[in-house]
Amino acid sequence: MKLKIDLFKGKNSQKLAKNTQRIQNLPLNLKMLPLKRLAIIKRFDKGFQSSLLWSATVTSLSFASILSSLMATPALAAEKLVLRLGPFQQSVNVADLDSFAKTGQLSTSLRPYGALLTPQVQQLLTKRLQVDPSIANKFIDDLLRAPEGNQLIKQIRVAIPDSTVTQVRIALALALRQANGLSAVSFLRAYPDDQITVDLSSAIAIALEINVPFIQSQSVTSLLESSLTVPSTSFSASFNPASPGKERINKRTITIQDTKRNRTIPVDIYWDQSSSGPLVVISHGFAANRESLTYLARHLASQGLTVAALDHPDSNFTTLPGASIGSKLTTGGVTGLLLPASEFINRPKDISFLLDQLAELNQQPGTLQGKLNTQQVSVIGHSLGGYTALAVAGGELHLDELRSFCQERSLFSKSGGDWLQCAAADLPQSRLQLQDKRVAQAIALNPVIGQLFGKTGLAKVNIPTLIWTSTGDALTPTLSHQLRPFSQLRGSKYLVTAIGGTHLSLSDPDNLNPQLAQTTLVREITGKEAEPMRQLLKGVSLAFIKQLTPEANNYQQFLTSGYAQSLSTPGLSLRLNTTLPSNLNAFVEFAQ
Incomplete structure (x- = not known):
């Protein structure tokens, strides 16, 4: 996968063309690229709906080499959060959130959110997705192209209102490559901006819905397709076992x-x-x-x-009217109510x-x-x-x-x-x-x-x-x-x-x-x-x-x-x- 700078058309096409040329001329030595470079690119034109999208060629750097360079750049790490809850918002340190995930203790800055930061939310913050390092690049590539990955990115952007597609993708990719895997805290630390605004209620709702075992299984999908394929000539048979039989049922x-x-x-x-x-x-x-x-x-x-x-x-449709695994299994003890x-x-x-x-x-x-x-x-x-x-x-x-x-x-x-x-x-x-x-x-x-x-x-x-x-x-x-x-x-x-x-x-x-x-x-x-x-x-x-x-x-x-x-x-x-x-x-x- 290669890096493309893709600009949505603004009202002033000449200005857009100039900005496009300016961005294409930027030196992309990402080992020297500071965090604020992405913010500068994002501000080139007010008509931009999104600053960066990953697709075709503007640079010969592969996605893997870009990630390696970003990982080698200590400046690319968010340390401040602005937690938003309706009209109320408060600046907190990512370290405070990390401490809450590990200990359950609320810092002074987190106490106003105590009603939402329950033990269940603490569990959410410690939830991790780990991927075999040998296929990490392939997994990231497949996840970010899959419909499920795109949907996940859309949901994350609801929780982080000022985010771009690129920023979310970079954060996901960098966090997945870390030794301890992807968690809410590792995602925030990998986010390419010095401060992040998070809509707390949306973020918790999304975290409740994320299915870690399913996403983990996605990491093996491309490997399954290639590994399970058996080279063979075209298949032919004298009859089709899937065709209806001649007998009257x-x-x-x-x-x-x-x-x-x-x-x-x-x-x-x-x-x-x-x-x-x-x-x-x-x-x-x-x-x-x-x-x-x-x-x-x-x-x-x-x-x-x-x-x-x-x-x-006791487990069929008649005795369980309206049961829905996807929407009902969200709190402790519900499983026993649905299935003895x-x-x-x-x-x-x-x-x-x-x-x-x-x-x-x-x-x-x-x-x-x-x-x-x-x-x-x-x-x-x-x-x-x-x-x-x-x-x-x-x-x-x-x-x-x-x-x-x-x-x-x-x-x-x-x-x-x-x-x-x-x-x-x-x-x-x-x-x-x-x-x-x-x-x-x-x-x-x-x-x-x-x-x-x-x-x-x-x-x-x-x-x-x-x-x-x-x-x-x-x-x-x-x-x-x-x-x-x-x-x-x-x-x-x-x-x-x-x-x-x-x-x-x-x-x-x-x-x-x-x-x-x-x-x-x-x-x-x-x-x-x-x-x-x-x-x-x-x-x-x-x-x-x-x-x-x-x-x-x-x-x-x-x-x-x-x-x-x-x-x-x-x-x-x-x-x-x-x-x-x-x-x-x-x-x-x-x-x-």
């Missing part, structure tokens, strides 16, 4: 009642007249329902499989109870007799349903590790998925196994995992497993909820990566809870934009399940990188791998 809704647990569970069953092979069970995500993957259920049924999609009481800890046990038990009931139904005269193979089951789960699938697959919950994570980690350093997993910390057990040995395969789509299984709990999964991750997932970020867990798996495993996909991209567009799409920095990719991902899911899921049948060899070709990459589009890079390259493993280890 039947659907029946039943309700099963578990009186021991007081659970009423609606179930949609899909099949055709010639259904055979493994039974497929679909588990929905938090605040969704059994219709969230209807298109997938109907596709698999059209290919000769029986599918049962169930509702989980017992749901982490009840969900896997719902599946086991369903299999018991379907085993009985399979023996009864009727249209479903002989079509419910409960001894050979493939479980597909999305989000919290992904956790459910891995639990019944044999994953061991490590609740002591989870409790440590939830207690030590700043409340505001968590993604929506982290909030949900921490609800399980109230369970009394230390370790917990909820495996159902009738489950022969597991597919976890954007699963909520995090620390639920600790560092080794997923190593106990001994059945074929497929994990789907989307790099734009702000609710269950790639790094902590999918890549780390995938690296734990020891048996046959597949990783599908949708570079550019989001948490709800795989959801049925006709059965999507719109409130779940209300996230802070990320627009959910759904509808037609996400169609390539849904096509890949239909093809890969069918091929994966068919590995339990005599047709396994015919479908193996669709469990390859070539097939996934063939469905990529300019906006969505799709990958399928069975291992993580060594450079990604190293990054995963560093980021823990």
Whole structure:
């Protein structure tokens, strides 16, 4: 990335042209560039709407070399803040804010803001984002070009009313390259001006919304795309596993009642007249329902499989009207109100109870007799349903590790998925196994995992497993909820990566809870934009399940990188791998 001085047109075009020439003629030896040079440039023309933008060529200096020069310039460090709260404003030292972050003690200048500078705000000030130094330059470049990065910069400029795009970018870049990473205080110290005016209420609101695990995952996106790409010739096959089958689909809704647990569970069953092979069970995500993957259920049924999609009481859309992870999870204790800890046990038990009931139904005269193979089951789960699938697959919950994570980690350093997993910390057990040995395969789509299984709990999964991750997932970020867990798996495993996909991209567009799409920095990719991902899911899921049948060899070709990459589009890079390259493993280890 190179430096460009980009001037918006003022009323006097001749003056603007002269100022443009003057700026282009400035010596750009940034090792000697004092802090006030940026301020001088900013004041050249009152018609400027922004003084500096990063884009094309005015100088041959790279962004990395500019940053190195700036880091070598001690003058580039803000030490004074003007904190603004409505009509009231007060000058304070950055050092006072740093001291408050470390000790919780308010200096004389900060005391007027005591009502806002709560212990929760102290946590916000200590929240840090760290990036592997070996990819810091690439991460900064990608973040500042991404829509999420642009949105973040816009929000910061609301909190710092007099800031320019360039000043915010420089401060972010310099702070990220520091040994202790990016924090509110390190950002302020790196800001290229000697004094900063901060709108305190706006700044706190923005800090509450910043999703550190998601931004951290963004640092690995470009690395994923390059590392997971497998050079191959164009993919071709004699048939398309994502095309609808020829069979006529039947659907029946039943309700099963578990009186021991007081659970009423609606179930949609899909099949055709010639259904055979493994039974497929679909588990929905938090605040969704059994219709969230209807298109997938109907596709698999059209290919000769029986599918049962169930509702989980206490974590579905019906029992949680209006629940929104993005907007509601902002204060302590809310997670427990939305999701009881017992749901982490009840969900896997719902599946086991369903299999018991379907085993009985399979023996009864009727249209479903002989079509419910409960001894050979493939479980597909999305989000919290992904956790459910891995639990019944044999994953061991490590609740002591989870409790440590939830207690030590700043409340505001968590993604929506982290909030949900921490609800399980109230369970009394230390370790917990909820495996159902009738489950022969597991597919976890954007699963909520995090620390639920600790560092080794997923190593106990001994059945074929497929994990789907989307790099734009702000609710269950790639790094902590999918890549780390995938690296734990020891048996046959597949990783599908949708570079550019989001948490709800795989959801049925006709059965999507719109409130779940209300996230802070990320627009959910759904509808037609996400169609390539849904096509890949239909093809890969069918091929994966068919590995339990005599047709396994015919479908193996669709469990390859070539097939996934063939469905990529300019906006969505799709990958399928069975291992993580060594450079990604190293990054995963560093980021823990």
